[in-house]
Amino acid sequence: MGVHFHKAKQNRIYQDVVEQIQNAILDGQIVPGDKLPPERELCEMFQASRGTLREALRILEQKSLIEIRLGMNGGAYVKDANAELMAENLAILIQSQNVSLRHLAEFREVVEGAVAELAAVRATATDKRKLADLIGQAAGYREQGPHLWDKFVHMDEKIHIELACVAGNPLYRFIHHSIHKNIHRYYDTLLIVGKDEMEENFRDLSAIVDAVVTGDAERAKRCAADHVRRFSAYMEQKKRHTPDR
Amino acid sequence: MGVHFHKAKQNRIYQDVVEQIQNAILDGQIVPGDKLPPERELCEMFQASRGTLREALRILEQKSLIEIRLGMNGGAYVKDANAELMAENLAILIQSQNVSLRHLAEFREVVEGAVAELAAVRATATDKRKLADLIGQAAGYREQGPHLWDKFVHMDEKIHIELACVAGNPLYRFIHHSIHKNIHRYYDTLLIVGKDEMEENFRDLSAIVDAVVTGDAERAKRCAADHVRRFSAYMEQKKRHTPDR
DNA sequence: AGTCTGAAATGGTTAAACCATTATAGACTA
DNA sequence: TAGTCTATAATGGTTTAACCATTTCAGACT
Numbered sequence: 001m002g003v004h005f006h007k008a009k010q011n012r013i014y015q016d017v018v019e020q021i022q023n024a025i026l027d028g029q030i031v032p033g034d035k036l037p038p039e040r041e042l043c044e045m046f047q048a049s050r051g052t053l054r055e056a057l058r059i060l061e062q063k064s065l066i067e068i069r070l071g072m073n074g075g076a077y078v079k080d081a082n083a084e085l086m087a088e089n090l091a092i093l094i095q096s097q098n099v100s101l102r103h104l105a106e107f108r109e110v111v112e113g114a115v116a117e118l119a120a121v122r123a124t125a126t127d128k129r130k131l132a133d134l135i136g137q138a139a140g141y142r143e144q145g146p147h148l149w150d151k152f153v154h155m156d157e158k159i160h161i162e163l164a165c166v167a168g169n170p171l172y173r174f175i176h177h178s179i180h181k182n183i184h185r186y187y188d189t190l191l192i193v194g195k196d197e198m199e200e201n202f203r204d205l206s207a208i209v210d211a212v213v214t215g216d217a218e219r220a221k222r223c224a225a226d227h228v229r230r231f232s233a234y235m236e237q238k239k240r241h242t243p244d245r
Numbered sequence: 246m247g248v249h250f251h252k253a254k255q256n257r258i259y260q261d262v263v264e265q266i267q268n269a270i271l272d273g274q275i276v277p278g279d280k281l282p283p284e285r286e287l288c289e290m291f292q293a294s295r296g297t298l299r300e301a302l303r304i305l306e307q308k309s310l311i312e313i314r315l316g317m318n319g320g321a322y323v324k325d326a327n328a329e330l331m332a333e334n335l336a337i338l339i340q341s342q343n344v345s346l347r348h349l350a351e352f353r354e355v356v357e358g359a360v361a362e363l364a365a366v367r368a369t370a371t372d373k374r375k376l377a378d379l380i381g382q383a384a385g386y387r388e389q390g391p392h393l394w395d396k397f398v399h400m401d402e403k404i405h406i407e408l409a410c411v412a413g414n415p416l417y418r419f420i421h422h423s424i425h426k427n428i429h430r431y432y433d434t435l436l437i438v439g440k441d442e443m444e445e446n447f448r449d450l451s452a453i454v455d456a457v458v459t460g461d462a463e464r465a466k467r468c469a470a471d472h473v474r475r476f477s478a479y480m481e482q483k484k485r486h487t488p489d490r
Numbered sequence: 491a492g493t494c495t496g497a498a499a500t501g502g503t504t505a506a507a508c509c510a511t512t513a514t515a516g517a518c519t520a
Numbered sequence: 521t522a523g524t525c526t527a528t529a530a531t532g533g534t535t536t537a538a539c540c541a542t543t544t545c546a547g548a549c550t
Contacts, residue, residue: 318543
């Protein structure tokens with residue numbers, strides 16, 4: 001690998017090491033999938049001890065910039081998915097009780113609305129076909145009865161992701177991912193889908209996609225926001241009947 | 246399906262240390278301002294070596310859960326400002342060129358709109374007085390000429406923060422903080438405020454606050470979104486005239 | 491009363507050794 | 521020949537013990 005590191009300076013050496021490697025990654029000198037040299041070699045490059053170097057690696061790992069694998073062929077691999085960090089952050093905010101489920105729902109209403117609106121404006125013919133296809137699959141699972149209902153739930157997720165992609169602003173993808181990851185554990189216990197809920201959910205999704213395909217941004221926004229509102233209300237209600245977690 | 250297990254690896258002592266300390270913090274067993282014992286004592290408690298323990302501390306520090314100070318009376322102090330993380334995170338997304346300034350502006354338009362809307366609905370009498378007061382201060386700085394213009398710019402910031410607080414959803418505070426921190430370095434070089442820009446900015450702010458005070462949520466949303474749009478357009482324009490960064 | 495100084499507390503760094511996990515090549519077996 | 525076992529080597533994980541650097545503060549000295 002052709003990247004040149006210079007001797008680590010500064011008071012806190014590990015910080016300097018972090019910065020050098022981080023810059024190399026963010027500048028594209030090292031790309032996702034690449035492997036950094038083994039720790040012992042990095043030590044020589046940076047003229048630092050292994051302990052210090054490992055503290056730097058821990059920080060980079062926590063920033064989701066690298067992933068460290070064990071064993072032969074192990075080492076520090078440069079990662080791609082920057083979305084993980086946001087999810088982790090959000091998790092901490094929630095756990096420290098600064099942000100409640102209700103806050104999250106309120107925010108999600110706005111975000112999903114904006115996503116649907118943008119998607120309606122920006123969807124290409126290909127995007128529209130893809131969305132219609134996803135709705136078709138969901139319809140299929142819906143009809144085939146209870147044993148495929150969890151597949152249906154999964155489609156809901158896929159449709160939301162697709163909408164975020166169509167919207168064309170990566171921030172929305174990241175945010176959606178973060179929220180979903182954090183809300184997921186509530187799904188598992190609270191979201192026991194009955195036929196009625198599924199039908200309603202399907203109607204909501206169809207309405208959103210229909211509005212997007214039609215290019216009716218205003219309606220898309222309204223439908224998406226309504227969808228989230230109904231869904232959140234449903235979750236709140238379930239939660240009240242499932243005492244204390 | 247539904248349930249997600251993760252590999253049950255006992256190894257990686259530092260992870261275990263991180264979890265124990267993090268839980269203690271998030272559960273409130275240790276509160277912000279508290280100091281953890283010195284490294285050497287923690288080593289004994291966890292029965293781990295200092296190197297391992299320090300790797301754990303680096304992770305907690307990167308998570309903004311603790312802050313480490315040097316010298317006598319130094320050590321690991323528990324922090325409470327969780328907003329830093331999100332900012333750091335967003336910075337990485339931007340620097341890795343996954344998110345552009347334009348994306349950020351587009352998102353901000355939606356967010357500031359939602360904040361103003363919520364604020365209009367939820368503002369108490371006290372909130373309204375506070376907002377009116379801030380606008381008053383801004384008006385004062387505006388009139389007293391160029392030497393106070395940077396104070397005026399600062400007021401703009403304060404008003405946005407206050408709106409986010411009034412909106413009553415902490416997520417918006419965190420998001421605003423993140424965006425602001427990341428957009429700030431552009432301010433410094435691009436935002437040379439002339440009298441016209443300041444006047445326009447002041448009109449925008451007044452309009453937003455007026456709508457909020459009046460309780461006109463719809464208008465507040467529109468004014469805030471317009472404000473961000475104008476501001477972003479102004480920045481884009483400046484940027485084109487300031488070749489390459 | 492003010493200033494200097496040095497000791498103590500604490501994090502930062504180093505070095506060398508050993509343990510644990512994993513991929514793989516090559517030996518062994520069916 | 522095909523499959524399976526095994527030894528080996530590459531690499532991260534952990535320990536230990538020592539020393540360096542920074543900061544505070546009590547007490548000495550103006």
